[in-house]
Amino acid sequence: MALLSIIVPCYNEEATIETFYTHTSAVCEKLNSVEVEYLFVDDGSTDRTLELLRKLSADKPGVRFLSFSRNFGKEAAMYAGLEHAEGDLVAVMDVDLQDPPELLPEMLDIVRSGEYDCAAVRRVDRKGEPPIRSWFARQFYKLINKVSKTEIVDGARDFRLMTRQMVDAILRVGEYNRFSKGIFSWVGFRTRWVETENVERSGGESKWSFFKLLIYALDGIIAFSTAPLAVASILGLVLCVVSFIAIIFVIVRQLVWGGSAFGWPSMVCIILFLSGIQLFCIGILGQYLAKTYLEVKKRPIYILREEGEHHDETK
Numbered sequence: 001m002a003l004l005s006i007i008v009p010c011y012n013e014e015a016t017i018e019t020f021y022t023h024t025s026a027v028c029e030k031l032n033s034v035e036v037e038y039l040f041v042d043d044g045s046t047d048r049t050l051e052l053l054r055k056l057s058a059d060k061p062g063v064r065f066l067s068f069s070r071n072f073g074k075e076a077a078m079y080a081g082l083e084h085a086e087g088d089l090v091a092v093m094d095v096d097l098q099d100p101p102e103l104l105p106e107m108l109d110i111v112r113s114g115e116y117d118c119a120a121v122r123r124v125d126r127k128g129e130p131p132i133r134s135w136f137a138r139q140f141y142k143l144i145n146k147v148s149k150t151e152i153v154d155g156a157r158d159f160r161l162m163t164r165q166m167v168d169a170i171l172r173v174g175e176y177n178r179f180s181k182g183i184f185s186w187v188g189f190r191t192r193w194v195e196t197e198n199v200e201r202s203g204g205e206s207k208w209s210f211f212k213l214l215i216y217a218l219d220g221i222i223a224f225s226t227a228p229l230a231v232a233s234i235l236g237l238v239l240c241v242v243s244f245i246a247i248i249f250v251i252v253r254q255l256v257w258g259g260s261a262f263g264w265p266s267m268v269c270i271i272l273f274l275s276g277i278q279l280f281c282i283g284i285l286g287q288y289l290a291k292t293y294l295e296v297k298k299r300p301i302y303i304l305r306e307e308g309e310h311h312d313e314t315k
């Protein structure tokens with residue numbers, strides 16, 4: 001029988017873990033000819049998450065958990081899960097039921113048909129989200145798809161079911177600055193999109209503030225495009241042309257009309273403008289340098305503090 005590993009990153013999710021398990025296991029019991037293992041990853045939670053996971057894995061067969069030494073972020077949690085999953089098929093799901101488990105049977109059929117290596121979920125609307133956030137999200141997807149060769153699908157969730165082959169490919173992408181939405185797409189393979197409506201959290205709170213999302217978006221652009229680096233050269237070139245025209249204008253004016261130097265305020269404006277552009281470009285360079293710096297350090301993506309699995313006492 002094939003084994004399906006379900007990876008579930010959890011960060012301060014004491015409010016949602018139990019509902020998640022009851023809901024998902026109810027759906028999974030109906031899946032035929034596949035055995036299911038749950039792999040919860042506690043991402044350094046500071047609430048009762050770890051305690052609940054210990055209890056769950058002690059009570060329920062097929063439940064394992066990993067626990068980090070601190071909060072390493074969802075990307076790291078997914079990576080750890082993929083590394084430790086033993087299934088022939090692997091799924092990644094949020095614990096807040098925003099990834100409806102009811103879709104699992106359909107996703108399983110898609111991957112098992114052999115035509116696709118991955119079934120991934122994208123939401124077709126953004127109901128229940130602040131409009132300003134949706135607007136920024138949409139602009140982000142437009143921008144990143146313009147500047148990056150890797151296609152990043154608007155509304156794609158991290159909810160997917162993949163073959164072992166694809167998981168192994170993802171694990172080979174061992175970069176430290178992980179932007180999974182890009183990595184999933186970068187490794188290729190045939191993905192079939194399953195569409196769903198936006199679902200609100202079953203409980204607890206989202207861990208993503210607007211500011212965090214903005215940083216995440218910028219990280220994504222830096223990780224999957226080098227286009228911003230070209231901004232400096234293009235701006236430099238444009239400014240050279242403009243200043244050349246200005247020089248000719250000044251010389252001609254001097255020769256024809258004469259007169260002394262004037263325009264001190266405009267000079268200040270120009271200097272400020274140019275130094276602004278220069279700093280901006282150095283900033284872009286700095287961003288890439290910083291990422292390179294973190295990458296060359298080769299720090300581990302996550303550090304485990306505890307692992308646990310179900311022990312069958314009757315055996």
Ligand code: UDP
Binds near residue numbers: 011013043098206
């Ligand atoms: N998560 C995590 N580490 C973090 C932040 C979030 O493992 O640092 C998990 C979280 O427990 C949840 C999933 O990632 O299972 C999605 O988080 P959340 O629901 O807060 O994000 P949203 O759905 O609002 O984008």
Ligand code: MG
Binds near residue numbers: 094096201206
């Ligand atoms: Mg959520």
